[in-house]
Amino acid sequence: MTSLVVNVRVEVPGFGVDARFSAGPGVTVLVGPSGSGKSLTLAAVSGTLRPVRGVIRLDDSVYCDTDRKLHLRSQDRLLGMAYQHAALLDHRSPLDNVALAVRAGDAAARRNAAMETLQRVGAGSLAAARTRSLSGGERQRVALARAIAGNPRILLLDEPFSSLDLVARAEVRSLLRTLVAERQLIALVVTHDQADVDALADRVVHYEPGRTVWEAE
């Protein structure tokens, strides 16, 4: 079975985190107090931050191994991400946003694939809308479409529901679960919200400030 193994120390000025867990297909929720290092862990998995030591690998593909001085560029890791803070490009239409993440084909093929993905998440009617004027729930649907458009194996989501009202939150959670099951994705979700854990988690990794303390199915 596909498995992501994370065993790294990640540091930024004034703070470091030792993250150690593994995750298979399904939703793995990273929970713990603010500032415990959950988002830093996602940054290490995405390749935007180099761990000071350790290994990250997906099955036989090594994303990062500090002993062997290996560090795969973000572009070469098969990832999709939807972060609350770095959501959509407002100067591009929703369709363009999703098409940018499609990795194969010419421009027309990428747009077709993007349209199909938007329709899959129930946002086909938003393709040509003004991105700036989308509601929170609509934005998050488009962001999810963009995250899966490149056929990633790993999905990284940082507080993906925090700006949504209760109804939209339930809808997007359910959509996420469906997509993850359908595509056998390994989803890492950072959240503060216990309701997210209850509704989504196949597996939970618990953080204390600076380290992961336990993981459970």
Added chain:
Amino acid sequence: MNDWFPLWLSLRVSLIATLAAGVVGVALAYVFAKWRSRWASLVEAIVTLPIVLPPTVLGYYLLTLLGSRSPLGQFWESLFGTPLVFTQSGAVVAATVSALPFVIRAARAAISNVDARVEESARVMGLAEWRVARVVTLPLAARGIGAGIALGFARALGDFGATVMVAGNIPGQTQTLPVAVYDAVQAGDDATARTGSLVLGAIAVVVLVLLTQVFARRR
């Protein structure tokens, strides 16, 4: 003012200079914003020097660097068969170098202010570096880049000191409008000086109004 040559020359020189300073300036600004090293700081200090140098001093440097006896000047002459200094091409070079730091300063600030996380998420989506720049960074920095280019144009249009040193003051050949105004004042030709000044002032106002509107619309 009977002879409109200085106005057309000024417009032509400043438009070409703005184009050159825009392309070179935005590229340099991108490098300076992304490449952090002592060398980058040194190069940045050198190319933004024209902001603080008196224009005549800048012109003197350019004259020394590009004059007929300098290696660069001789290289130019071997390519094009004419000297660079005291020609319209010389005026373009002077205006470009004067405008360049204004473009670089504004564009660099705008590029640095683009949220790094948005660029990172584009990389995670699989976009190569040049596409991150084209699709994410430059569009998000467009407002600041536009402001820098407009200021650069105004500076190129209004340049006197560097232009007069590098291109000279040859009526009908290298005499731009600011130089013509100076010439007219020296000759006691008030009508020409007044008309030239009003035209330059009007163009400056139009540029500033356009700039303000662009800012207001995008905010």
